[in-house]
Amino acid sequence: xxxxxxxxxxxxxxxxxxxxxxxxxxxxxxxxxxxxxxxxxxxxxxxxxxxxxxxxxxxxxxxxxxxxxxxxxxxxxxxxxxxxxxxxxxxxxxxxxxxxxxxxxxxxxxxxxxxxxxxxxxxxxxxxxxxxxxxxxxxxxxxxxxxxxxxxxxxxxxxxxxxxxxxxxxxxxxxxxxxxxxxxxxxxxxxxxxxxxxxxxxxxxxxxxxxxxxxxxxxxxxxxxxxxxxxxxxxxxxxxxxxxxxxxxxxxxxxxxxxxxxxxxxxxxxxxxxxxxxxxxxxxxxxxxxxxxxxxxxxxxxxxxxxxxxxxxxxxxxxxxxxxxxxxxxxxxxxxxxxxxxxxxxxxxxxxxxxxxxxxxxxxxxxxxxxxxxxxxxxxxxxxxxxxxxxxxxxxxxxxxxxxxxxxxxxxxxxxxxxxxxxxxxxxxxxxxxxxxxxxxxxx
Numbered sequence: 001x002x003x004x005x006x007x008x009x010x011x012x013x014x015x016x017x018x019x020x021x022x023x024x025x026x027x028x029x030x031x032x033x034x035x036x037x038x039x040x041x042x043x044x045x046x047x048x049x050x051x052x053x054x055x056x057x058x059x060x061x062x063x064x065x066x067x068x069x070x071x072x073x074x075x076x077x078x079x080x081x082x083x084x085x086x087x088x089x090x091x092x093x094x095x096x097x098x099x100x101x102x103x104x105x106x107x108x109x110x111x112x113x114x115x116x117x118x119x120x121x122x123x124x125x126x127x128x129x130x131x132x133x134x135x136x137x138x139x140x141x142x143x144x145x146x147x148x149x150x151x152x153x154x155x156x157x158x159x160x161x162x163x164x165x166x167x168x169x170x171x172x173x174x175x176x177x178x179x180x181x182x183x184x185x186x187x188x189x190x191x192x193x194x195x196x197x198x199x200x201x202x203x204x205x206x207x208x209x210x211x212x213x214x215x216x217x218x219x220x221x222x223x224x225x226x227x228x229x230x231x232x233x234x235x236x237x238x239x240x241x242x243x244x245x246x247x248x249x250x251x252x253x254x255x256x257x258x259x260x261x262x263x264x265x266x267x268x269x270x271x272x273x274x275x276x277x278x279x280x281x282x283x284x285x286x287x288x289x290x291x292x293x294x295x296x297x298x299x300x301x302x303x304x305x306x307x308x309x310x311x312x313x314x315x316x317x318x319x320x321x322x323x324x325x326x327x328x329x330x331x332x333x334x335x336x337x338x339x340x341x342x343x344x345x346x347x348x349x350x351x352x353x354x355x356x357x358x359x360x361x362x363x364x365x366x367x368x369x370x371x372x373x374x375x376x377x378x379x380x381x382x383x384x385x386x387x388x389x390x391x392x393x394x395x396x397x398x399x400x401x402x403x404x405x406x407x408x409x410x411x412x413x414x415x416x417x418x419x420x421x422x423x424x425x426x427x428x429x430x431x432x433x434x435x436x437x438x439x440x441x442x443x444x
Contacts, residue, residue, distance in 0.1 A: 017074055018067035024116050031311035034362050035109055042139045055137040062130035073122045078298050082119045089115035090310035097312045099428035100365045101421055106138045119299060129205050136198045141190060148188035155230040165241050174237060179245045181237055189229030192261055196225035203272050213275040224264045232257040331441050334372035337364040349443040359433035366407045366437035367417045373405055388413040400444045408436040
């Protein structure tokens with residue numbers, strides 16, 4: 001009888017759920033190395049997302065916390081619903097990577113991890129939270145930059161009205177007698193906002209239990225992050241005015257913002273502690289439910305099959321990555337990651353090139369953000385876009401020319417990059433991802 005109790009206790013305190021969760025994430029990463037490579041380039045290597053290095057460790061700790069607090073249990077019974085959701089998530093990732101849409105396959109990866117967690121463990125919101133925390137690692141937050149920048153301009157203009165400094169605001173530029181300040185994208189406050197969201201959501205998960213207190217805490221964190229940034233910009237303008245723009249802060253003002261943000265974070269944790277203490281007073285005592293953690297081999301088999309079918313690593317291994325030929329023409333654009341090129345015309349007055357993309361890499365596509373459609377030495381005068389092409393009027397000194405660009409997939413040409421992405425998504429449903437870029441230069 002004592003041996004039986006001892007075995008049960010060992011099962012109760014087993015780290016098997018924690019180890020299983022880490023192995024699931026590691027397996028998803030290993031089977032999708034091309035996606036991880038894009039995250040490394042655009043998240044870990046970007047100053048705005050420098051916190052990305054600690055996100056995996058936080059996620060690991062959260063799964064450990066759920067395991068040791070007996071809130072993470074392996075699913076003992078097979079679930080058809082969880083299986084369907086998991087296999088559908090695998091298909092979504094396959095479509096997203098075939099269509100080569102960055103935002104979609106990043107989010108689809110998180111969806112797949114959540115579906116794998118749902119398949120493997122008895123589910124509730126707390127079980128999903130660590131996987132959802134990956135959203136702070138993914139570079140999707142840049143879409144907020146323009147809105148936050150406009151909000152900062154409005155707020156700083158209002159704050160400066162409380163000073164005696166003459167201020168004239170024009171777009172994102174703030175004019176004062178001593179000089180001009182630009183509230184650029186880096187001054188939008190995005191870094192502080194991401195930090196506040198990451199910390200406040202983590203604190204709420206660990207210490208708060210009610211929706212009301214969580215909403216209060218997260219709202220204060222968001223508003224405080226924005227307010228800190230606005231005061232930072234206003235303070236820099238005042239310092240610039242007082243020092244005739246000679247202060248060292250005019251060159252490097254990023255750390256100045258963190259000096260203002262850290263005291264706010266201390267006050268935020270003080271608020272969090274108060275809310276947590278209030279909950280502790282009214283908290284009802286509940287017993288931790290401990291269950292045996294046993295491996296369900298049917299679930300494990302489905303997990304391995306689903307992850308393998310959606311694996312971008314395996315997809316890329318099946319494709320032979322071709323090294324494109326290097327050409328040097330009279331006039332040409334700067335295009336990356338193409339598989340081959342067709343030269344339909346090439347002389348001093350006309351160049352017609354067709355770039356072929358076989359989908360060898362996730363970034364092998366006509367709409368890759370770093371592609372330059374305008375040749376070196378030329379600048380754009382006018383741009384018009386139709387359903388099947390876009391026309392760029394360009395100039396170089398006294399010379400003018402017209403560049404006609406079309407994106408093509410399965411014989412369908414598109415001029416708008418957005419409609420072309422939609423067409424790629426449609427074709428990705430059946431596994432087609434070979435595309436072309438038509439580039440025609442005609443000197444006037």
